[in-house]
Amino acid sequence: MSTQNDKVVDWDVAVVGLGSMGSFAFWQLASMGVNIVGFDRYRPGHDKGAGHGETRIFRTAYGEGVEYVPLLQEARELWRQLEKETGVELYIENGGTMFGPADGEFITTVQESVKTYHLPHKKYTGEEARKVYPQINFQDYQVAIYEELAGYVKPELAIETAVNRGEELGGTVFTESPITAIEPDEDGVTIRTADKQYRVNQVVVASGGWTKELLPQINLPVTLERQVLVWYEAEDPKQFTAVKFPIFSRVSKGRGFYGFPTIDGKTVKVAFHHGGEEANHPNDVDREIHESDLNNLTEKVKKYLPGLIPTPVKAKTCFYTNTPDEHFVIGKSSRVPNVTLLGPMAGHGFKFAPIIGKIGAQLATGQQPTLEISLFNPDRFNN
Ligand SMILES: Cc1cc2nc3c(=O)[nH]c(=O)nc-3n(C[C@H](O)[C@H](O)[C@H](O)COP(=O)(O)OP(=O)(O)OC[C@H]3O[C@@H](n4cnc5c(N)ncnc54)[C@H](O)[C@@H]3O)c2cc1C
Known part of the structure; x- marks a missing residue:
């Protein structure tokens, strides 16, 4: 339990979706010592979303935009950090x-x-x-x-490793627990499953292809x-x-x-x-x-x-x-308070997972991200 304007909340931050981005946000938030919970509709490492198929390409000389290179350089370091913390080989630099x-x-x-x-x-x-x-x-x-x-990196293993490490560092995980509603207000967010409701200060939404239905008020054109x-x-x-x-x-x-x-x-x-x-x-x-x-x-x-x-x-x-411009959706939308969006990732996001997770953790804890993310502003499609 934590507090919110002197009221008790169940957790400070909830991560909705422990897939490619959410698993890494969960690890990063747990590393910061945040009182955190993560939910996934399946078991992390599943094959129903976008994070499966044994391998994902990692490259730094980025054909999708020069602006991505600093993110990739830090992502590379963070891939190595998770490997070091867990002893699991995740990134093969061949x-x-x-x-x-x-x-x-x-x-x-x-x-x-x-x-x-x-x-x-x-x-x-x-x-x-x-x-x-x-x-x-x-x-x-x-x-x-x-x-x-x-x-290349190993997607299923990476997701499982990030979630396990986050749990080891004190995070709580609910698997096979679809979130049915996210209800943000000025004080925090209520999140619901089929039979329970929880109160948190902040939500990180990393639900990939399900984001449009979970947050219809943002009206993402994905x-x-x-x-x-x-x-x-x-x-x-x-x-x-x-x-x-x-x-x-x-x-x-x-x-x-x-x-x-x-x-x-x-x-x-x-x-x-x-x-x-x-x-x-x-x-x-x-x-x-x-x-x-x-x-x-x-x-x-x-x-x-x-x-x-x-x-x-x-x-x-x-x-x-x-997305229409093939760039990611990352950050806070002016349409929903206390919600940080990590994705959708426009079909090229896996290699970035650790840095996107870190940026999500920074945003959800009120910090300014250390890298430039204005290209990914969720409000850019509004007009
Ligand atoms: C075939 C293919 C090949 C690719 N190759 C590459 C590559 O080589 N390199 C690269 O960098 N990228 C690659 N990508 C892109 C990359 O894999 C995706 O951008 C990335 O996996 C998207 O991550 P995500 O976290 O947004 O979605 P996901 O990994 O799908 O995670 C979303 C999670 O949210 C959960 N969820 C959804 N709704 C709810 C709910 N209501 N409650 C609780 N949980 C919920 C889902 O169960 C899921 O676990 C590839 C993608 C595909 C499909």
Whole structure:
């Protein structure tokens, strides 16, 4: 119990959603010694939201905007901090190759990021890149930027580790406890489950694709987009280990194709970025895998990854929660007092989870975030 204007509250801060962002906010708040509770509608590490599928790309030379680089630099340190605190390996820094047409927006911004922040990297023509990474059939018209501060993180394990660490530090967790209503007022917030209600001073809402229904008064113009992850066997898996094979991401005209080194010693995961069907609610995302989900990706595998056997062996669905400008929604909205929004994350948020969690903890405890977040202002869509 804590107090609020001399009245007793159940906790100082509640985190609603212990997924990718919420789990890290929970850890950060618990690290600050805040009296904290976290709720999730499922068990952390589940596969119903956006934080599953074994691996997520981490990269610092950011094609989505140079402004993201300072956040990524601090995120990297915080990934290492959680690993140090728990002894769990979460981030494998095996390098990354971003490639695309030389004049493409993504590659141009990757190069601006590298230049502005002096990031360690190498630049190759398509022909040079094929010699260094023969696993990828780079095209002559493409350029490739190899960056050292890239690799992959392990989403399910990361979420579970952050929640467990937060609990160890004194936080309370309710799993399989959907919050049915968030009712903010000038003094604090009432939150409800199906059969209980609680009073807290502040709420951090990190409910991803469910945020629109939980906080309808903010009227977020977000849409869900189904995505499919597909695994292919490697002819010679030794060529695709993290030591030999960097994460890769090819983006052209807003669409992407990306992949990871093998983590099971047999298969390689690849996917398209964007191009999926839209949905209004997580329950409406089609979770079945269809022939049509696999065909185009298999064609890309044949074109770019000749060392993979072009027959899918496993596939999973997931969804993005997109914003109109493809930037995150982070911060306080003028429409709801005592609420901090951490997301939606516009389909590229996982790598940022630790720094977004830290920013959420700062905002919920009345501190000014140490990094610039005005790009993510939840009120920017209002007019
Ligand atoms: C296929 C795919 C590949 C991706 N690849 C990358 C990548 O390589 N690199 C990268 O950086 N990003 C990547 N992303 C994006 C990244 O994974 C997402 O931006 C991120 O996971 C979103 O996190 P979140 O916390 O907003 O949502 P989630 O992780 O979905 O968390 C939301 C949580 O809120 C809970 N919740 C919802 N409603 C309630 C409620 N009413 N009460 C209690 N709990 C509730 C849910 O159960 C869930 O646990 C990818 C996304 C997908 C789908």
